[in-house]
Amino acid sequence: MASTTNQSFIFMLILFLIVLKTSASFTNGFLPLAPKHVIIINKLISRATMTVHCRNKGDDLGVKTLAPGASFDFKFRVNFRKTTRYTCIFEWPNNTATFDIFRVDRDDNPKSKYGVCRECIWSIYELTPCRDRRDGGQPQCFRWNS
Secondary structure, three states, X not given: OHHHHHHHHHHHHHHHHHHHHHHHHOOOOOOXXXXXXXXXXXXXOOOOOEEEEEEOOOOEEEEEEEOOOOEEEEEEEOOOOOOOEEEEEEEEOXXXXXXXXXXXXXXXXXXXXXXXXXXXXXXXXXXXXEEOOOOOOOOEEOOOOO
């Protein structure tokens, strides 16, 4: 009997690991732990240097300095509860703005009007942060949080 229980446990563990591994190939936000790649590009019209400080509850990415046209990127996986959120503070001369650069409800939800992004490319302008589309279509621009 113990042998059957052990075999069942091992089978379930292997099945779980296979599902977990294949979840990396899902780009539609169907499963938790989906891999994400966020890219932030300084596209300030004023051509000013910008500092960016991004973090979530458990991960502080530090302060990055971006020259005009320069980019900064980071990778992560959506957490199991699908509550992952990265907030960034952007600063350039005489301005400070905050924006949620990644939110599961917006960026990893198949029902979101903005669609799921596996590679989330953000162009940062003075007036608005815009998520670029991989197909070259019109970018999706948002309001600053503050």
